[in-house]
Amino acid sequence: MATTKALRDELDQLDDIHLTCRDLGHSWSVVGYYNPNGASTVARSLRCTRCTCIRDDRWRTNGERIRANYDHPDGYLIKGYGRIAPVDVRVTVLRRVKVYATKESMMQALARRSG
Numbered sequence: 001m002a003t004t005k006a007l008r009d010e011l012d013q014l015d016d017i018h019l020t021c022r023d024l025g026h027s028w029s030v031v032g033y034y035n036p037n038g039a040s041t042v043a044r045s046l047r048c049t050r051c052t053c054i055r056d057d058r059w060r061t062n063g064e065r066i067r068a069n070y071d072h073p074d075g076y077l078i079k080g081y082g083r084i085a086p087v088d089v090r091v092t093v094l095r096r097v098k099v100y101a102t103k104e105s106m107m108q109a110l111a112r113r114s115g
Helices: 005-013 016-024 086-096 103-114
Strands: 028-034 036-039 041-048 054-060 065-071
Touching: 005 086, 016 086, 036 041
Parallel strands: none
Antiparallel strands: 028 041, 041 054, 054 065
């Protein structure tokens, strides 16, 4: 399905951190484990090291996954579009980045910046 101009505009408004998490996926770090409903279930709380999204995975004590709940940071969700296709996110990324002619020229430019 073709991306609408409205969706492109919404994706263009995302900050770089939120766009990176949509492109690469969240960078999860374990916060800890707790019993949300007594001894029959366990929850693992995770936090994205980039955008601070929180995910709580609910499991039965036999390891079976029940569900995951997400608490997205302000500015991450784009209302009215549901799941956004990865290709739409990648097109937005490509509009923002500098694309070098070769990997060698990219590495030389990065070396100059860090040196």
